Amino acid sequence: MGYEVLVRPERCISCYACEVACAREHGGLSNVWVLPQGVPILCRHCQNAACLEVCYTGALEQRDGEVIFHREKCTGCELCLLACPFGAIGLDGKRAYKCDLCSHRRQEGLMPACALTCPAGAISYSCVADFSHRKRGIAGLSWAMGYERRGK
Amino acid sequence: MKVVPTICPYCGAGCPLGIKVSNGEAIGIEYITDHPLTKGALCPKGNAALEILYHPNRIRSPMVRERGGWREIGWDEALELLARRLMEVKEKHGPDALGFLSSAKATNEENYLFQKMARLLGTNNVDHCARLCHSPSVVGLRKALGSGTMTNPIPDLANSRCIFILGSNFAENHPIVSRWVLEAKDRGAFVIVADPRYTPTAQLANLYLPLRPGTNIALLNGMMAVILREGLADFQFIAQRTKGFEALRASLSDFSVEKASEITGLNPADIVTAARAYARSEASAIIYCMGVTQHATGTDNVLACANLALMCGQVGRPGTGLFPLRGQNNVQGASDMGALADLLPGYVPTTDDGGRRRLASLWGREDLPPKPGLTVVEMMEAAIEGKIKAMYIMGENPAVSDPKAGDTLKALEKLEFLAVQDLFLTETAQLAHLVLPVACWAEKSGSYTSTERRVQWSEKAVEPQGVLSDLEIIGLLGKKIGLWDKTFSPEEVLREIGLAIPAYRGITPERLKASTEGIFWPCPDQSHPGTPILHRDRFLTPDGKANFYPVSHQPPKEEPSLNFPLIMTTGRMVAHYNSGALSRNILPLSRYAPSLWVEINPQDAEEMGLVEGERVRISSPRGEVEAMVRISEKVIPGLIFLPFHFPGVNFLTLKELDPEARIPAYKVSACRVEKGGSHGV
């Protein structure tokens, strides 16, 4: 089972650590956006990727559960921005940009920066199965303790 | 390429920060994943830290201020001038005409040597900004528990079953703490946050208590009244390990949850819920910060926290304890090192003849000055009165951080001689006669003590360019003055610290360098593993027992009035750091808030006809400042919030001091908001 960047928005403290780290790792431009309500938004590497469908140059490619972006093939047409349901692709003047799961870091055996740096553990780089298992456990415990949910 | 382990230069959490170095140049940062506190995490400030290193605004040469502006001078000339001017003032007006501000950003070794220099020159006028953040913890927790520090490590919060957070917005200011609070919550802990402002920390709460500013004691006493009424106190603990409980019980006999509710504005049922949750859980922790300390009743507030913890026996075990979160990377260490006007290294009062003479003999003297020196704010007052003639400020920015900062500017301008040692030409440095540029954290090695009492070694990653480290400067200066005949390496100074401070005796440079997670003091000898959890079997008081000190609510020093109808409170935001010297010119951070803003409740905004983004003038009886309006329900009606990272905010704050800890009452001031700044809308 592959690893993915997974988000637990209830943990996000809107500290922007992921944005600052991502920008540093990607030449000053962050591929993740922290929204004021406390949710980091980044490319979800969809299985049915709408962006892929509109890209006509092969700049977007699906491989090993990832949506990979090849900047050198991008024309900057902005069609993928208009196709992405989550607004997770940006336009840097003349070319698109999006999360590459820190491919340069993974080549060195390192985790994506956002998952590693998140002080609150809101972003993790893990298997979906482990992640859901843990989340269900926590939800069950919280229910058993009789705590209200406070999702604001 | 290699990764050099350093300690993050921002807050007091002490997160490790790896610097990637290639050909002598820092090329990036790397996360250190095997550290028990962070597991690799870093907040936005840590992520941006490298920007400091090669910042174009860094000062690279000593400079003197002349009529035409700044003139660069050589290091020898600069040190000669500094030594001469300090000695001139000492000869003419006596040593107490000198004032020294040490730095919570400098290493333990630098702080130790700096205060040693001041004291060898014959004055205790040496203080630092711990005075402005946690001096009530030092005073209050020392009285109650025998040590003014955090009792348990941050990761130990995961073992808590109830976490009570009072006046701390750690989600923004010590983000790594969130990880462990959330971990506890995942394991079923109940989280209570009391804060007048609905902060990102409050969002983590199971129970949020929006108390009125300056009413901490009423809330704590109300909770204690509930606990006593319902028989939830830990009487066995009280009997075996504490003193003074009867006086506390008597003081609470006429207090009730209803009275607490009246003063705090909280729902009585919520106070009861909080009290029961805290008292009943098998391990409860209290996290507090400047919402507790920065009041004229700061020490009392801290004592009330200690009373609650002691009453319920929630100290000295995993998952329990008191967590005063410290704001600067080495504010704990600077305090330990005795960079405080009334305390020598190891918290020995200057008035303790035995302790003082022991230190004097270590330093080759017969005795040291016994009279406590002037504290941060008092030094500025003395400067205005002409009693202090010269100041030497190492890495602090009082022109922005002092309360009623208008007075501080006057004081600094009046000095015959002011020397400032800093990375940047800060607001304070601009007033100096002599500016000395220093190495930043990555350009020097030394030890830092985190808020957890975790002593860690930070290695030099790159060679400094044109600048010297604080330790080198103090060493050279002391040599010129004739206090010692050589300069010192950090290792040498740390060994002397081990001789001066019993709690550091077992902490050697070799041990620190070999350790990935540091050593918790007290560490009495070299085979001792360190002490992560304090007060397990006995408290650090002379008789080993903790003390209750009854305290009662006192109204804040300033209440809203006809002219100044709003209450102003101040605090921090995640993307900025303290006086702003290390964030306002760091682009990856400052872009989140390039200029000062003020948070106003929608109801107040509507009454005043204010819209989002509008510029307003905020004034208090002491001064005024301009800010941009942010309309938000995070603050209750009648309350405004300003982040204190920008110059001017402290023109408005109160200088009233806590009688014991001498901390200014920053957190509550009366003010008014008027439309239209001088730059128009």
Place this chain on the structure above:
Amino acid sequence: MRTLEVAGEKCIGCRACSSICAPLHISLTDVGNRRTIAFPASCEEDCDLCLRACPTGAIAFGAGPGKPLTLEFELIPCSKCGKPFATREEMAFVLPKVSKVLGGEPDWKGLCPECRREESASGLRVAI
């Protein structure tokens, strides 16, 4: 002389040709709810990037006298924040393809990318 022959009816008003053209011969400007793309009459660069970049094959090269061409498009406003964000033609090009992948017309189709970010964040927060 190499002229630029643009089939106006094929152009959807995207940014491809203007983004890819390094010497900036083709310009794109958004003012209010109008997008203007201006093509020169001819281009002597040894380059055919615009031709290859066009998603609809609207650009061709020819010989002989040409004339500069300016195309105007209306930008549709975001249904939430009101900011004009895409040409009608771009959305008409994108939506059928997106609908095919997602199995139906998405409910966010009228939102600009920033508001989609905002909406998906709110959606996640509600789900907690």
